[in-house]
Amino acid sequence: MAEGGVPYPSVFMVDSHAAFPSLPPKPRPPGRGGVAQSLLFLLVGLALCGLAIEACFIYHLYSKQGSVESGSAGMSIQDQEDIPKEVPPTSRPNPIVLPSKPVAHLTAGPQAPHGDGVMVWNMQAEPILHEMEYKDGKLVIQKEGYYYVYSKIFFSEVDVAFTHSVCRTTPRYLGKDIELLESRRYYPKFGKIMSTSNSYLGGVFHLFEDDSIFVKVKNVTQVRIQHSTENVFGIYMI
Numbered sequence: 492m493a494e495g496g497v498p499y500p501s502v503f504m505v506d507s508h509a510a511f512p513s514l515p516p517k518p519r520p521p522g523r524g525g526v527a528q529s530l531l532f533l534l535v536g537l538a539l540c541g542l543a544i545e546a547c548f549i550y551h552l553y554s555k556q557g558s559v560e561s562g563s564a565g566m567s568i569q570d571q572e573d574i575p576k577e578v579p580p581t582s583r584p585n586p587i588v589l590p591s592k593p594v595a596h597l598t599a600g601p602q603a604p605h606g607d608g609v610m611v612w613n614m615q616a617e618p619i620l621h622e623m624e625y626k627d628g629k630l631v632i633q634k635e636g637y638y639y640v641y642s643k644i645f646f647s648e649v650d651v652a653f654t655h656s657v658c659r660t661t662p663r664y665l666g667k668d669i670e671l672l673e674s675r676r677y678y679p680k681f682g683k684i685m686s687t688s689n690s691y692l693g694g695v696f697h698l699f700e701d702d703s704i705f706v707k708v709k710n711v712t713q714v715r716i717q718h719s720t721e722n723v724f725g726i727y728m729i
Contacts, residue, residue, distance in 0.1 A: 592728040593622035595630050599722035604714060610706040616719055623726070629660075629705040632698045636728045640671065641693035642706045645721035646713040648686040652677050654709035655690040661702045668707070671696055687715060695729065
């Protein structure tokens with residue numbers, strides 16, 4: 492206090508080097524962090540649910556398989572004998588597949604050709620005959636169309652000529668036979684030469700219903716009939 496009773500004014504000291512207090516952190520916008528956490532929890536929960544469902548399916552699958560195996564293992568021997576056994580594939584008869592078009596394939600039998608040279612074919616050797624009729628050595632056409640006709644004859648080669656032909660008769664042309672295919676073999680007369688040979692004929696023809704096709708030979712004694720596969724005659728629609 493000053494003299495005479497007058498008080499001195501209050502003096503405050505300010506330290507300019509003192510550090511200011513740090514500001515408080517800014518608050519986060521409400522709701523942003525909570526939504527992200529909720530989505531994360533939801534995805535984790537769905538993944539756990541999927542794993543649980545998959546585990547249940549696997550458990551039920553193995554449980555069912557185990558019950559089937561245990562049931563089959565517990566089957567008695569008598570029950571197993573009652574089950575009809577499957578026929579091995581080798582013992583099952585092959586199904587008969589019918590051709591889609593007319594076809595015939597014949598082989599020669601023990602019978603010699605007719606006196607006029609018409610070959611006779613064996614009907615006891617399971618011939619192929621579908622939509623075709625066989626009559627007196629001839630194949631009768633049942634359906635008009637284009638056919639491939641073939642024939643093979645096994646014969647002896649001697650010092651006389653041999654003729655092999657495929658002929659046709661038809662109600663459209665009255666008279667002698669119509670030759671469709673022909674093969675001739677000539678041999679010089681320098682003594683008898685004994686050997687064998689084959690004659691093969693084949694061609695495509697347009698045939699009508701009720702036409703007859705047959706094989707004819709000249710010098711029928713030269714035809715060799717030893718095996719069914721040596722002399723054949725066939726026809727099929729193309």
